[in-house]
Amino acid sequence: MNDFHRIRRLPPYVFEQVNKIKAKARAAGADIIDLGMGNPDLPAPKHVIEKLIETAGKPRTDRYSASKGIGGLRRAQAGYYERRFGVKLNPDTQVIATLGSKEGFANMAQAICGPGDVVLVPNPSYPIHAFGFLMAGGVIRSVPAEPTPAMFPALERAVMHSVPKPIALVVCYPSNPTAYVADLDFYRDLVAFAKKHELILLSDLAYAEVYFDDAKPPPSVLQVPGAMDVTVEFTSLSKTFSMAGWRMGFAVGNERLLAALARVKSYLDYGAYTPIQVAATAALNGPEDCIHEMRAMYRQRRDVMVESFGKAGWEIPPPDASMFAWVKIPEKFRALGSLEFSKLLVEKADVAVAPGIGFGEHGDDYVRLALVENEQRIRQAARSLKKFFDTADATLHNVIDIKKAV
Numbered sequence: 018m019n020d021f022h023r024i025r026r027l028p029p030y031v032f033e034q035v036n037k038i039k040a041k042a043r044a045a046g047a048d049i050i051d052l053g054m055g056n057p058d059l060p061a062p063k064h065v066i067e068k069l070i071e072t073a074g075k076p077r078t079d080r081y082s083a084s085k086g087i088g089g090l091r092r093a094q095a096g097y098y099e100r101r102f103g104v105k106l107n108p109d110t111q112v113i114a115t116l117g118s119k120e121g122f123a124n125m126a127q128a129i130c131g132p133g134d135v136v137l138v139p140n141p142s143y144p145i146h147a148f149g150f151l152m153a154g155g156v157i158r159s160v161p162a163e164p165t166p167a168m169f170p171a172l173e174r175a176v177m178h179s180v181p182k183p184i185a186l187v188v189c190y191p192s193n194p195t196a197y198v199a200d201l202d203f204y205r206d207l208v209a210f211a212k213k214h215e216l217i218l219l220s221d222l223a224y225a226e227v228y229f230d231d232a233k234p235p236p237s238v239l240q241v242p243g244a245m246d247v248t249v250e251f252t253s254l255s256k257t258f259s260m261a262g263w264r265m266g267f268a269v270g271n272e273r274l275l276a277a278l279a280r281v282k283s284y285l286d287y288g289a290y291t292p293i294q295v296a297a298t299a300a301l302n303g304p305e306d307c308i309h310e311m312r313a314m315y316r317q318r319r320d321v322m323v324e325s326f327g328k329a330g331w332e333i334p335p336p337d338a339s340m341f342a343w344v345k346i347p348e349k350f351r352a353l354g355s356l357e358f359s360k361l362l363v364e365k366a367d368v369a370v371a372p373g374i375g376f377g378e379h380g381d382d383y384v385r386l387a388l389v390e391n392e393q394r395i396r397q398a399a400r401s402l403k404k405f406f407d408t409a410d411a412t413l414h415n416v417i418d419i420k421k422a423v
Contacts (some may be wrong), residue, residue, distance in 0.1 A: 026151045028215025030144075031356055031375040035335060038363045048200035050398040053369040055340055055358075057194065059259040059314060061309040068299040070072040072292035082288035085279050086267075090294045093301035094252075094267045101225070102237040109244075110272045111252065111272065114278055116265035116289055117422055118223045121278070123149040124181060124285065125268065129217060129276040130155040133182040137175055141373060143193045143221065143381030150185075159181065165200035169210060176214050187220035191228065191235050194376045194385040195343045198228070204238045211247045214319055217274065220250040223266070226257040228338035228414045229316045235338055239270060249274045256340060257308060258300045265289060265297045293323075315340050317334040318388040319396060323401070325399035330406050342386045343373075357382050370400045 032053070039049050072078055085091070091108035098104045106112055111333075115423075122145050130136065131303030132154035138147045140159035147157045158175050161168050176183055188207065190199035211218040212257045228235055238244050253266035268278055288294065290421045315353070322342060333342050345351075348360045355372035362368045373380030390398070 023152050025124055027148060033180070034356065035359050035369060038360050042205065042363055042367070047367050047394075048106060049363065049367050049369050050369045050390055051369045052388075052390060052395075052398065053255075053371045054389070056389055057171050057261050057340070058389050058391070059254060059311060061260045061263070062258055062300065062303070063258070064303055065258060065296050065300045069292050069296035072295040075133055075292075078291045078295075079298065080291070082294060083292045084282045084288045086112070086288060087291065087298075090114050090298045090301075093298045094269065097238070097301050098237070098269060101234075102240050104239045106269055107272075111226055111269055111275060113268045113275050113282070114249070114288065114294065115268055115282075116286065117255060117264040117404050118221060118251040119145050119324045121251050121262070121266050121268045122146070122219070122221065123152065123280050125219065125251075125274070126150045126153040126155065126283045128281045129185060133181065135188040136179060137172065137179075137183050137216070139189065139192075140186065141194055141376035141383075142187065142379065143189060143374065146187045146221065147377070148191065159379070160186075162192060162357065162379075164188075164196055164203045166206070170207060172210060176216075176374040183214070183216060185217040185219055187219045187221070188213070188238070189223075191224040191338035193224065193339060194223075194341055194371070194373070194383075196339040196341055198233075198235050199238075200233075201236045201240060204236060204241050204244070207238065208241045208244045208247065212243070216247065218244070219250040220248060222250050223253040224256055224339040225252060227312065227315060227340050229319065230337060233337075241422045245271055247271065249278070254297055254300055257311070259311065260300070263289075263297070265293060269388045299413045308351060310355060315388050318390075318392060321392045321395050322332070322386065322388065322399075325396045326402065329399045329403035340388045342388070343383055344386055345383055346373075347406070351382055351409045355384050359384055362402075362405070365409075366398075366401040368401055 043049055091112040094112050095106040095108040098106050124151035130150050130153040136150045136154045136155050137160045138157050139162035158179055161171050212409050227233055249270040250269050251268050255261040323335045326333045333344050336342050346358050355374045359370050359372040371385040373383035
């Protein structure tokens with residue numbers, strides 16, 4: 018296995034180490050409360066499932082579909098962008114349906130990146146943002162993740178000191194894992210920066226609809242005049258409609274870049290199963306009550322987590338958006354690093370979290386908590402954590418001694 022060039026370029030998938038411990042604990046009968054993977058536990062909307070069932074088995078729906086998405090689905094995505102962001106898209110040339118935003122991102126990397134090309138990627142960031150380019154032969158240069166004016170001097174330095182000159186810049190707001198949210202002023206500066214340095218801008222907007230301040234819905238970078246010249250943006254139905262397993266997402270934006278993505282995809286897939294595309298069209302064109310309910314559910318879970326974990330002695334900064342809290346490891350455990358701390362929580366508190374190191378080395382003082390368990394289970398996790406924290410000193414000395422010995 019180690020002889021394969023692309024596999025050699027990929028670091029070990031640290032989440033797998035936590036998953037193994039979690040699986041072992043469950044096999045031994047432990048009731049693990051899983052706040053690790055961002056895997057929505059809410060059902061997909063009823064009208065979307067009904068449309069899937071109605072379409073499946075109809076004549077010709079079992080045939081190969083369209084790689085870039087059926088026309089009705091692309092029109093529905095263009096309609097969503099116009100309603101939500103006031104952005105007009107040509108469904109024939111500026112919208113491509115993807116097998117989730119992750120696949121779209123990885124294939125865009127294949128389309129635009131050659132061996133040795135430099136790409137600017139936030140650190141910490143969702144793994145595919147870096148690994149998609151690593152698999153395509155690219156080189157990653159880390160830049161800050163927080164969308165503030167302080168980001169731009171760091172970006173300037175990254176461009177200045179990269180040889181060859183970077184080809185692309187990745188952003189993701191609302192962010193996975195940090196839950197940062199960007200505003201339009203930041204995006205205006207970002208588009209100006211990308212144009213000045215002739216960078217392709219790749220925006221991951223998978224959490225566009227998971228936000229908790231109704232007065233401030235997260236914007237799209239494509240709302241900035243001229244952004245279309247340099248930008249491709251990725252969205253997904255996974256979180257908005259709790260359709261993660263359906264693998265339905267979109268790439269929208271610059272025609273030339275999307276033509277390159279369409280070319281790559283045409284060699285690799287025939288698009289999603291047609292009934293899934295029809296059902297996804299119904300989701301985008303249908304009533305939005307389910308989106309409001311999803312938001313309310315995650316907001317309530319967030320508030321319960323902030324309150325109950327706080328009482329247990331672990332302060333949770335309340336995220337403004339996304340289905341994640343990005344939380345500093347308690348001081349007394351920080352020396353362990355996020356991977357060892359995450360393993361400890363599974364073993365001693367029956368709680369699984371995502372280690373921050375999995376999102377980049379700058380995440381190692383943090384863990385990511387996903388709001389994918391109900392309120393009762395979140396409170397149960399808080400009680401287990403409190404019990405663990407109250408008796409942790411002895412455990413901690415043992416673990417640190419073992420680490421030193423190793």
